Amino acid sequence: MALLSTINWATNQIPSVQELAREPLDSVPQSYVCDVADDPVADRCNPSLQVPLINMANLVNGGESQEEELQKLYSACREWGAFQLINHGVPDRLIKEMKKQTREFYDLPLQEKMRYAHKKDSLEGYGQPFINNQKLQWSDMMFLNSLPVEDRNFSFWPENPQGFKENIDSYTKGMMKLAVSLSGFMGMATGLKASEFSEVGEDGLQHFRMNYYPPCPQPDQVIGCSPHTDITTISLLLELGDTPGLQIRKDGYWATVKPVPDAVDVIIGHITEIMSNGIYKAAEHRAVVNESKVRISIICFCYPGKNATIEPVQDLVKPDCPAIYKSISLPEYLRTYFDQKLEGNQQFINTFKVHGP
Numbered sequence: 001m002a003l004l005s006t007i008n009w010a011t012n013q014i015p016s017v018q019e020l021a022r023e024p025l026d027s028v029p030q031s032y033v034c035d036v037a038d039d040p041v042a043d044r045c046n047p048s049l050q051v052p053l054i055n056m057a058n059l060v061n062g063g064e065s066q067e068e069e070l071q072k073l074y075s076a077c078r079e080w081g082a083f084q085l086i087n088h089g090v091p092d093r094l095i096k097e098m099k100k101q102t103r104e105f106y107d108l109p110l111q112e113k114m115r116y117a118h119k120k121d122s123l124e125g126y127g128q129p130f131i132n133n134q135k136l137q138w139s140d141m142m143f144l145n146s147l148p149v150e151d152r153n154f155s156f157w158p159e160n161p162q163g164f165k166e167n168i169d170s171y172t173k174g175m176m177k178l179a180v181s182l183s184g185f186m187g188m189a190t191g192l193k194a195s196e197f198s199e200v201g202e203d204g205l206q207h208f209r210m211n212y213y214p215p216c217p218q219p220d221q222v223i224g225c226s227p228h229t230d231i232t233t234i235s236l237l238l239e240l241g242d243t244p245g246l247q248i249r250k251d252g253y254w255a256t257v258k259p260v261p262d263a264v265d266v267i268i269g270h271i272t273e274i275m276s277n278g279i280y281k282a283a284e285h286r287a288v289v290n291e292s293k294v295r296i297s298i299i300c301f302c303y304p305g306k307n308a309t310i311e312p313v314q315d316l317v318k319p320d321c322p323a324i325y326k327s328i329s330l331p332e333y334l335r336t337y338f339d340q341k342l343e344g345n346q347q348f349i350n351t352f353k354v355h356g357p
């Protein structure tokens with residue numbers, strides 16, 4: 001049984017924002033309007049901050065350029081918890097096809113997309129299931145359990161456009177391979193052997209999400225995706241166009257990620273923070289929306305295999321550097337998170353600290 005199916009979801013179905021945004025709106029419904037007091041630094045963007053760019057080819061090719069790139073990778077993971085990755089090796093043709101078909105999927109009539117609507121108490125499917133006491137987010141999504149293959153529930157996988165299902169299959173597998181090799185290099189960058197860190201194995205768990213952010217007449221009043229940190233090992237995000245929206249918090253300011261053609265945006269999650277014993281940081285991030293343009297992102301949320309234990313890697317635990325985090329099994333880790341009824345994960349990682357929050 002898929003891990004997430006063992007969790008009780010407190011979710012509801014809410015209307016499609018894509019449909020709402022089609023109507024002539026002078027102002028957005030109150031249920032979407034954010035209270036600025038919730039996030040005192042919401043308006044503090046620093047346009048001069050630029051997320052680091054890492055060249056995977058230099059990591060793979062070895063030699064001197066590898067050493068240099070490993071150092072850049074180390075700083076990116078430590079200081080930002082996020083970076084953009086070029087020359088990642090996922091085939092161009094597949095990426096192009098995924099971008100095209102994702103747009104085609106969202107362009108389908110609502111009725112067709114509703115064939116895949118979330119069922120009550122499930123997270124998979126089309127819609128916007130995240131309901132808690134927070135404001136609604138200005139986005140729709142399609143969420144699938146993508147890996148391991150036996151976790152897939154094909155009743156949610158889109159039949160339309162033709163061939164999309166097959167491409168999602170190849171894409172999610174390709175991204176998992178990338179996650180494995182990238183986390184090996186992230187381990188090497190701390191001085192470990194690659195294998196010690198690539199626990200996000202090819203038998204790893206992965207969730208797949210396509211986020212659709214429609215234009216909004218009052219983009220400053222709403223949020224596409226509220227500030228959060230991912231609970232993954234790493235999250236691999238593909239931008240479908242050149243409309244920016246993703247922002248990373250750095251030293252108290254928001255840095256806007258400018259989409260780089262064909263790059264993958266890498267966001268470090270809590271599992272990497274735990275495995276690295278706090279050397280690397282999970283990046284706080286959010287997505288803002290645009291007044292006139294649609295923005296779409298595709299994300300692969302990568303985790304270790306279901307039998308993995310999440311804990312600091314032994315070689316990073318030393319007498320002068322004791323383990324900051326406790327050990328926990330992946331199922332227990334996910335349950336702890338989702339039992340919070342999706343009320344945000346800012347403090348989530350503190351739950352696992354040896355010396356408490």
Ligand SMILES: O=C(O)CCC(=O)C(=O)O
Binds near residue numbers: 209211246
């Ligand atoms: O779409 C984006 O830019 C960010 C979405 C995100 O952070 C998430 O889905 O976890």
Ligand SMILES: [Fe+2]
Binds near residue numbers: 267285
């Ligand atoms: Fe995220």
